[in-house]
Amino acid sequence: MRSTPGARIAIIALFLALLFSGCAGTSSQPTRFYRLDGQPGKAETLSLKPRPGQLLVGIGPITLTTYLDRPQIVERQTPHRLQLHEFDHWAGSLQENIVQVITDLMRQRLADMQLIAYPWHGTIKPDYEVLLTINRFEREGDRIWLQLRWSLIRSSDNRLMEMQRLVIEEPLQGSGVEAGVAAANRAVGQLSERIATAILAVE
Numbered sequence: 053m054r055s056t057p058g059a060r061i062a063i064i065a066l067f068l069a070l071l072f073s074g075c076a077g078t079s080s081q082p083t084r085f086y087r088l089d090g091q092p093g094k095a096e097t098l099s100l101k102p103r104p105g106q107l108l109v110g111i112g113p114i115t116l117t118t119y120l121d122r123p124q125i126v127e128r129q130t131p132h133r134l135q136l137h138e139f140d141h142w143a144g145s146l147q148e149n150i151v152q153v154i155t156d157l158m159r160q161r162l163a164d165m166q167l168i169a170y171p172w173h174g175t176i177k178p179d180y181e182v183l184l185t186i187n188r189f190e191r192e193g194d195r196i197w198l199q200l201r202w203s204l205i206r207s208s209d210n211r212l213m214e215m216q217r218l219v220i221e222e223p224l225q226g227s228g229v230e231a232g233v234a235a236a237n238r239a240v241g242q243l244s245e246r247i248a249t250a251i252l253a254v255e
Contacts (some may be wrong), residue, residue: 085143086125086233088240090156103166109251110178111158112151112170115185120146125229128192140229150186150240157244162251180213181205182247189236196222196235202247204254213254218246 120126124136142149155169168178181204188199197219204214222239224231 081139083139083141084229085141086230087143088149088153088233088237090153090240091160107165107180108176108178109158109162109165109167110170110172110176110181111155111167112147112181113183114147114151114170116147116189117185117187120186120189125232126190127232128190128197134190137229150184153237153240154182154244154247157241158248161245161248165251178207180251181207182251189239191224191232191235194224196224196232196239198222198236198239198243200243202243204247204251214250216246216250218243 119134122136123141124138125140125142127135127137129135151169155167159167168176172178182202183205184200184202186198186200188197190197198221199219201215201217203212205211206213220239220242222235222242224235226234
């Protein structure tokens with residue numbers, strides 16, 4: 053028996069209703085957002101105006117290699133293949149986050165100096181600037197790898213005072229993306245300590 057046009061329309065309508073009801077019943081996975089943290093979450097007032105005779109050190113800017121300059125957290129699956137975590141993102145700019153964490157941690161070590169995170173006001177001219185280029189910052193297996201080059205520039209004569217290439221590895225304590233972010237936080241802590249030590253040696 054041949055179906056009538058009305059019957060065919062009813063079948064199509066039923067198919068579309070089932071299709072859309074199935075889509076509506078499938079909830080998308082919520083995106084999780086992560087930040088690096090450089091200090092305890094307590095309220096404090098900190099004057100960024102240097103005292104007479106106090107060195108002012110500017111931290112930043114940081115340049116990220118292109119594959120890291122994105123919201124998704126990156127994980128290396130093999131030497132030649134990367135995975136972008138679709139539902140695990142950095143909250144805001146990763147460059148700004150790293151700059152702020154380094155500045156916060158180095159303030160604790162360089163108490164006799166004044167540190168300021170990039171960007172700063174145009175009227176402020178730091179005595180020294182710390183510039184960083186990060187070439188690798190991702191999880192591979194059970195550890196985080198941070199590879200970079202950093203330079204210390206004396207602003208008065210644009211002189212290069214120090215330059216280092218660093219490769220830092222930090223093992224994970226646990227599993228999952230959050231454990232990787234915590235290890236990344238510790239890796240940035242190692243970096244902050246090494247930069248602070250080098251600045252003290254220059255001074």
